[in-house]
């Protein structure tokens with residue numbers, strides 16, 4: 287029997303998925319007929335205007351929302367089973383660190399909850415903090431770090447269970463552009479060197495093109511996928527690449543897709 291190469295194995299497989307929120311006045315179709323397959327090692331960005339369902343889609347993958355209809359598997363399992371097996375790490379928009387715990391003890395918190403011994407907790411914390419460029423900051427408190435460093439701690443925490451899948455909801459949205467550039471470079475390197483699969487929500491076209499292997503353009507009311515764009519830049523990305531013709535062409539296609547799905551009368 288032929289086996290599917292690892293890179294073509296869907297880590298997330300979504301078929302005709304819809305989600306309707308029962309809001310107080312009238313139902314909101316947050317997701318409508320979503321079809322998406324995310325393969326092992328992909329970096330997929332979800333981009334679209336406010337309210338197009340990006341966060342909802344990420345939350346469905348993470349089993350934080352339940353679809354109204356359709357099918358979804360994560361690592362071949364239901365989202366609930368994948369969550370229970372800690373198949374993914376989730377990074378929120380805000381770092382959400384505990385101010386009274388050191389950086390290390392923020393990263394090790396989920397490991398403490400499952401009762402992992404201290405030596406193993408510290409080993410993993412050191413490993414993940416090194417991956418996000420924060421080796422040596424173990425004993426600092428969150429309030430001693432910049433916003434960008436805090437968000438790197440929350441990425442390290444999301445990696446604590448060593449998941450193959452990393453779900454990120456606009457993690458750099460609140461940061462200044464220079465810090466954001468720096469974190470984008472670092473995240474791209476982390477993705478390339480660890481081979482993790484990433485799903486990343488953003489409002490930034492440039493960020494999406496810089497980071498992704500594929501860009502999913504969404505439109506609101508109801509939340510739909512308008513276009514899925516292959517981002518065939520070399521895997522090793524540099525910020526200078528943003529000036530290349532290929533980068534500009536892909537960004538133009540994303541911009542065009544976003545304009546098509548957006549009514550400016552609203």
Ligand SMILES: Nc1ncnc2c1ncn2[C@@H]1O[C@H](COP(=O)(O)OP(=O)(O)OP(=O)(O)O)[C@@H](O)[C@H]1O
Pocket residue numbers: 307308309314315316334335336337338339340341342343509
């Ligand atoms: N718990 C909820 N109850 C009712 N409606 C909701 C709920 N969560 C989200 N919605 C609605 O579903 C739609 C999609 O929301 P979602 O937050 O996924 O969009 P988004 O693309 O992530 O937006 P943003 O870029 O502003 O974060 C919106 O119309 C939103 O108001």
